[in-house]
Amino acid sequence: MTNTNDAQRRARQATGAAPMGRHAAPARDAAPAHPARAGAPRAASQATGAMPPVPAQGGVRPQGAHGRPANATGTLPDLSASLPTLSVEDVQQQPMGAPVITFDHVTKVYPAQPNRPSLHDISVQIYAGEFVFLVGHSGSGKSTFIRLIIREIKPTDGKIYIADEDLTTMRNWRVPYLRRNIGCVFQDFKLLPNKTVFENVAFALEVIGKSRHVIKTQVPEVLRLVGLQDKLDKRPDQLSGGEQQRVSIARAIVNRPPLLVCDEPTGNLDPQTSRGIMDLLERINRTGTTVLVATHDREMVDNMRRRVIALDNGQLTRDQDRGVYGFDV
């Protein structure tokens, strides 16, 4: 059996990730055995996919620690350095790295709906290398959760951290740098209709100033990964829905972000195509990328048996390892 501390140290050495102590977050393995307790909190624009610079047995998780110390130096760490990535070996040995996403008593109230929080007092942590499903009825708060992660909106209360970065105090000019580290996939693909497959993916690199050499190398590589090496010159309207979603996934990961968030990525696709997309997301996860998927796809969640976080009416009602979709959502 792998020693937790050794594995964590190895993962940090491999990735340059910050030590756990900086996060004041418990390792999952170090958490005490805990009885199931429903409701226990645990702790380019869309056209670039990398976010908007431009246009075992199921068991409910124990509560995580909150309250994170300020950066000791008072300076903002380089985000790409602070977001941990794990090698496949590390992920297999020790899926629990440093927290990549921390919600600490987060509440979101939209001004247009002042009497009903869209998220209410959510505390949860998602760790490097995890694959997590976010489930819940329509209107339960899933998209709000994702919009908070990419700092499209700010919480009304509470703190949100991506790796070591406090999104609630982050200056606006830092937001594009945050988003370079978060790949995003949406239900409606958000591809540029007049650009080819290659150009759509290349665009995500162009807007962050990557050289032509990098673009010429990385774009074909990522399109091969998603199985579209033969469609480089097609426009979106010449592709099936599943192929369009593969382009949008390629665009989201071409810059190799350590975190991939997907809002209903299979919402417009038939079951077989959806399975292919989820297989792809699983493969991406196996390379060490942390993957968060908001979905209504019961069959997929039940088949894949990954961690499930359930929201109901803005409240976190379930956080389950190897979970199922459930009948409470």
Ligand SMILES: Nc1ncnc2c1ncn2[C@@H]1O[C@H](COP(=O)(O)OP(=O)(O)OP(=O)(O)O)[C@@H](O)[C@H]1O
């Ligand atoms: N911009 C907004 N202004 C006011 N209320 C909003 C806004 N966006 C969302 N809401 C409300 O917040 C709640 C949560 O919405 P959200 O879109 O996060 O839910 P969801 O779980 O993603 O739903 P769906 O599965 O239908 O996409 C809903 O009551 C919704 O009406």
